Amino acid sequence: MYLELQKQLAAHLRAVLKAKYSIEIENIPVEIPPELKFGELATPIALQLARTLRRAPKIIAQEIVEALGALPGFAGFEVAGAGYINARLDRAAGVRAIAGVGSHPSDKNNDVARVGHPAFVPDSAKDHVLVEHTSINPNKAAHIGHLRNAILGDTFVRLLRASGSQVDVQNYIDNTGVQVADVVVGFVHLEGKSLAEVRALLDKLKQKGERIDYYCWDLYARTSQWYEQGSAEENAERKKLRYATLHALEEGDNETAEVAELISTAVLRRHLETMLRLDIEYDFLPRESEILHLKFWDVAFEQLKQTGVLYFETEGKNKGCWVMRRPGAEIAEGELDEDAKVIVRSNGTITYVGKDIAYHLWKFGLLPGRDFGYKKFFTYPDHECWISAEQGEEEHPHFGGAQAIYNVIDSRQSDPQANVIQALRGMGHTEQADRYTHFSYEMVALTPRCAVDLGYDVSPEDQARPYIEVSGRKGFGVKADDLIDKLIAATSEEVEKRQTSRDEAERQKIAGQIAIGALRYFMLKFTRNSVIAFDFRDALSFEGETGPYCQYAAVRIRNIFRKGGTTEAAVLVEMTELAPAQVAGFLEGEEAEDIWALWLRAGRRSLVLDQAITASEPAYLAKHAFQLAQEFNNFYHKHHILTEENPAKKTFLLATAAVAFRELVTVLAWLGIETPEAM
């Protein structure tokens, strides 16, 4: 509702300014004032115009107000302060619009059930968007840093879908990189296992219900240490082993590669299971092995040479390599650029950025004659997740060829990401380069206290730091499944205390929903740029600005309707049958301001969604959900609904609760948080 009114007012102001002063302003600022006493919308435009018009801002504001006249939905305009123009809404009309009975055409995704449901039909006029997130090396268990990535990515997918975009979710699998090679070195050389023995180990773990990703977590850390534990000569030999193994993986078709395939696939499956606990699903898992074996690079290489993005270096330290300019590099024509980025090494192998360029050309549908094979890999309740293959199944969906892409990757990778964008731009794909978003975020680190509690050795220097970076290589961090288990244990304890009349299965379900709500909200409440210093005390908190707080507000409303013997939908219809004057009456006076504020907050959803997508910042919606919950809880304490004697007022209060419920449930669903039946 807010978004529409804001646009209407801006358009009307634009027309007035053009007619009255012959001034055309593209973006007229229309903001939400800090307090309700200044109205519901305001513009400082007169302050801005004061200079060009060489007149006092208050006078200009007065003239504009007179020229504005009447606008549907608005009760009036007034000049305030130094020259603000404040707009007051027609409250009865506002309530009717926000209640949305008969559904407002411009807010077509109002219906909770549509969003996130398979029957939801995306807006065909909108883009086909590709979001890549998670992308954990398949050689160890997922940790809290990966959780931030996956939760941010998954939430952003939900937001894009809510706005009408068609979105494919990809999880890139680097199954032929050094990290997988390292754990293979661990299995083959540290543990001396053959392919058959590795297979036997997987079966054994499966039977015992143990997690292979946990096994690899320890083995990977041990192998990383092993490279540095021996004498200088031994270490040199071990490093050779490492690169020989890496080479074997890239080549494929050998026993080492088979061990890698076995391990990485098993670990990948575990990652998908872990993420499914958080309600995170994927559509496609492109693997590096296919990018290599299906020779995506050959096509990309030709294009890069033809467009002059890559050139062969004949001098300096990069002699014999194919290199490209870094973004922003200022080098005179013909001068040696020693800082150039190597894409093809002098031995003919391709660097990571090179492979990434080829992959991104594919993402945008710019790699003619090359595509993955597709195989079914993992089945979700309502769809399949596909994985890349050299020879896929006959029938398969098509991925790639997107109009816009988002890569959820931590901020440490902004340089290589910038290189890929630079390459696209250099090849003349400027539109694609503009629609390539590195959705970057800061890492999750541990507070020193948390690290000590977990039993890690923490050096005195590290103790003094505000936070310590987690490291898979060192085996230092909090595993995702451990954290989820711990959260469920904590919520179960609370649910046991409170829900004594419910059976075990119901209590389990509720505890799970609250645990996931707490975890997802915790990862979303911080803006992307801030480092999360992880601490169990904060993450296990269910009070204050948390997921459970928001869920609790919605559950309270559920209880009101259960006890009141009516439904949200029925009450909203009843309310629209009240006379507008009567509704307006309930919104008058000091006492009613908080009720009106709650309605206004409810009307802000599409505006906040818009901002969150534009800024790629899911935290905006997390904050919005919290504010909704907070305002409802405040309302709940001030107004006792079910004992209200005036039937019309009771209907109105119930409608207020109904709208708050609808908004909370919808926004929480966008955040991937379910609303439990009871708490």
Next chain:
RNA sequence: GCGCCCGUAGCUCAGCUGGAUAGAGCGACUGACUACGAAUCAGUAGGCCGGAGGUUCGAAUCCUUCCGGGCGCACCA
């Protein structure tokens, strides 16, 4: 050395394209459960928005500079 990010209440963080009196949670202290269940609410204390200049009607927000912290700058992925 170069590049990016951060510095706001005791702690953890919001503050949208510059706008009206800088906000929240936690922690501390006071209060509120025979109400729609207190995983809640009300209240109190707590701030030279890292420092200094500038831009303008107006700066936590933009520019410059300094200080403090983090992360990147491979023929590693």
